[in-house]
Amino acid sequence: MNLSQFIAAGRHVFATIGYDAASARDIVKQSGLAQGSFYNYFSDKRALFETILAQIFEPLVPLLKAERQQATSPYEFLFNAFEACYVLPLNEPETAAIISRNQTIFRELFYISGEQNQIREDLRADLEQGQAEGKFRHFDSGMMADAMISLGMDLVVQTAKDPVAGKARLVFLAELFLPRIVPDDLDGSSDSNARRSH
Numbered sequence: 001m002n003l004s005q006f007i008a009a010g011r012h013v014f015a016t017i018g019y020d021a022a023s024a025r026d027i028v029k030q031s032g033l034a035q036g037s038f039y040n041y042f043s044d045k046r047a048l049f050e051t052i053l054a055q056i057f058e059p060l061v062p063l064l065k066a067e068r069q070q071a072t073s074p075y076e077f078l079f080n081a082f083e084a085c086y087v088l089p090l091n092e093p094e095t096a097a098i099i100s101r102n103q104t105i106f107r108e109l110f111y112i113s114g115e116q117n118q119i120r121e122d123l124r125a126d127l128e129q130g131q132a133e134g135k136f137r138h139f140d141s142g143m144m145a146d147a148m149i150s151l152g153m154d155l156v157v158q159t160a161k162d163p164v165a166g167k168a169r170l171v172f173l174a175e176l177f178l179p180r181i182v183p184d185d186l187d188g189s190s191d192s193n194a195r196r197s198h
Helices: 002-016 024-031 045-057 060-070 074-090 093-101 103-110 114-132 141-161 163-181 189-196
Strands: none
Touching: 002 024, 002 045, 002 093, 024 045, 045 060, 045 093, 045 103, 045 114, 060 074, 060 114, 074 093, 074 114, 074 141, 074 163, 093 103, 093 141, 103 141, 114 141, 141 163
């Protein structure tokens, strides 16, 4: 019970005050619990922020995998996954505030998190499967996964700041990567146009 109270308090404090300005004392005060109780669960505010970040991204790991596996075309492979990133900060206003107010630490911790590692490995495997099946052209799957994840992460942050601009960025990213994964003898433009019209 205390753990969930500290996490809820941390979310509120990071969303309103921000990570840099916040202290463990602010979080304890918001929780209504004793100061010593905080350190039974977390060594410092960074450890708490890491826990909150993991909770934000944990559902995204299987969702991204499922979206790519259900795709019926290269464009859907891209669009559906980027759309999952776009929707992430829209599901809960507090999550959007946490992301947009704490961009530096959010990006820093994401890139060393277990969730990022799993997302990268899943994406790399899916790209290589597409190459083996002749759906994608030859490219370095690791470098492509890194580029997609980097811009997907940026999409999360930009959408948290401005959902309207985030929507435009979502379509742009899908169309940016499409010609870079589709073989020369396949044309994904019609699929792109059809999806964009929805």
